[in-house]
Amino acid sequence: MDKQTVINLDQENYLPVFARYSIVLTHGEGPYIYDNEGKKYIDFLAGIAVNVLGHAHPKLVKAVSEQAGKIIHCSNLYYTEEQATLAKTLAGLSGLNRVFIANSGAEANEGAIKLARKYGKTIAADKVEIITALDSFHGRTLATLTATAQPKYQKGYEPLPGGFSYIPFNDIAALENAISDKTCAVMLETIQGEGGVNVPDQDYLAKVKALCEKHGALVILDEIQSGIGRTGKMFAYEHFGVNPDIVTLAKGLAGGVPIGAFITSEKIAAAFHAGDHGSTFGGNPLACAAANAVLKAMEDEKLLENAQVVGEYLIAKLGELKNKYPSLISNVRGKGLMVGAKLTQPGRDIVNECMNQGAIINCTAGDVLRFVPPLIVTKENVDEMIAILDKTLAAVPCD
Numbered sequence: 001m002d003k004q005t006v007i008n009l010d011q012e013n014y015l016p017v018f019a020r021y022s023i024v025l026t027h028g029e030g031p032y033i034y035d036n037e038g039k040k041y042i043d044f045l046a047g048i049a050v051n052v053l054g055h056a057h058p059k060l061v062k063a064v065s066e067q068a069g070k071i072i073h074c075s076n077l078y079y080t081e082e083q084a085t086l087a088k089t090l091a092g093l094s095g096l097n098r099v100f101i102a103n104s105g106a107e108a109n110e111g112a113i114k115l116a117r118k119y120g121k122t123i124a125a126d127k128v129e130i131i132t133a134l135d136s137f138h139g140r141t142l143a144t145l146t147a148t149a150q151p152k153y154q155k156g157y158e159p160l161p162g163g164f165s166y167i168p169f170n171d172i173a174a175l176e177n178a179i180s181d182k183t184c185a186v187m188l189e190t191i192q193g194e195g196g197v198n199v200p201d202q203d204y205l206a207k208v209k210a211l212c213e214k215h216g217a218l219v220i221l222d223e224i225q226s227g228i229g230r231t232g233k234m235f236a237y238e239h240f241g242v243n244p245d246i247v248t249l250a251k252g253l254a255g256g257v258p259i260g261a262f263i264t265s266e267k268i269a270a271a272f273h274a275g276d277h278g279s280t281f282g283g284n285p286l287a288c289a290a291a292n293a294v295l296k297a298m299e300d301e302k303l304l305e306n307a308q309v310v311g312e313y314l315i316a317k318l319g320e321l322k323n324k325y326p327s328l329i330s331n332v333r334g335k336g337l338m339v340g341a342k343l344t345q346p347g348r349d350i351v352n353e354c355m356n357q358g359a360i361i362n363c364t365a366g367d368v369l370r371f372v373p374p375l376i377v378t379k380e381n382v383d384e385m386i387a388i389l390d391k392t393l394a395a396v397p398c399d
């Protein structure tokens with residue numbers, strides 16, 4: 001099918017919820033992705049922080065195809081080696097010891113919210129309140145969009161589930177005012193992604209943890225975007241010296257195969273009994289085989305180190321562009337390969353022009369260019385993307 005045929009088919013039949021860019025993607029290789037007119041793009045979005053091994057990584061392709069030839073799915077009424085292996089690996093990496101595997105980020109957070117409520121009730125019947133941060137993003141189900149403290153995601157879906165309240169991110173005094181013995185959990189992204197790549201102060205999360213301990217509330221860290229090596233550590237919370245009570249994962253975990261997970265301690269997990277939570281697809285052998293291959297490749301190919309080194313290089317290069325275009329870029333921030341550049345104007349036109357020039361980047365929160373490339377990218381790949389961004393910024397009319 002040619003490009004316009006695909007676009008027309010989609011626009012006539014798909015739910016009109018996405019403001020899509022006008023290209024049709026067909027395949028990729030490493031950090032590159034191709035459209036159906038043969039055009040090549042350097043991919044600094046990676047399916048929004050998903051394709052951690054890049055595209056068509058031989059080890060992931062092999063794991064998925066071999067698993068598909070054995071068994072794609074079986075019910076959670078039975079054991080599989082793939083799921084048991086993934087649970088053990090995730091428990092070991094996180095220092096927690098009970099894992100549940102779901103199909104998406106929203107579902108991982110939904111499960112974490114349910115667990116926090118059940119656990120809270122083992123302490124007091126009214127210990128059910130959950131505090132989240134303004135500009136957060138936790139997903140699109142009713143409970144997770146209620147946790148997502150941004151009116152644009154909530155509008156029109158009222159009545160929303162009760163028991164949620166909101167505080168500004170990175171403001172410990174605000175949390176101190178809001179938290180009480182009725183709080184069962186404080187749920188935060190370790191680094192806010194959709195909200196604009198917002199990195200908290202170095203001591204914020206430790207203070208959150210201390211306040212939560214004081215009130216017997218759980219700390220849920222949503223590492224759906226920041227986890228799985230994205231920031232140069234397996235979990236972004238390792239940068240801040242805190243350990244959550246529940247951590248949620250999804251995006252990068254299976255390198256693009258749909259998956260989500262939440263991980264907690266034995267003590268908290270004990271609030272759940274057989275039948276209290278579940279999923280048909282969650283943790284099926286295909287997704288788990290993919291995740292096992294991703295985690296093994298990350299270790300074999302030293303991708304945490306790569307994310308750290310290339311991430312620093314990316315931040316430095318963006319800093320140079322900020323100095324070159326001070327009227328366009330006001331701030332560069334991030335950790336590892338989770339990086340944002342705040343603009344002084346909306347970013348969509350810049351993203352579009354970069355795409356025309358052969359670089360896929362993204363804009364979030366309206367005016368923050370977001371860079372979340374595959375963790376396999378090299379400094380040369382950074383140079384390639386930066387050259388296109390430089391050329392694009394140079395052509396932005398200044399007024």
Ligand SMILES: *Cc1c(COP(=O)(O)O)cnc(C)c1O
Nearest residue numbers: 104105106137138139193224225
């Ligand atoms: C993407 C994202 C989610 C939602 O994940 P889905 O798979 O789209 O449901 C939740 N939290 C964070 C931090 C995310 O970045």
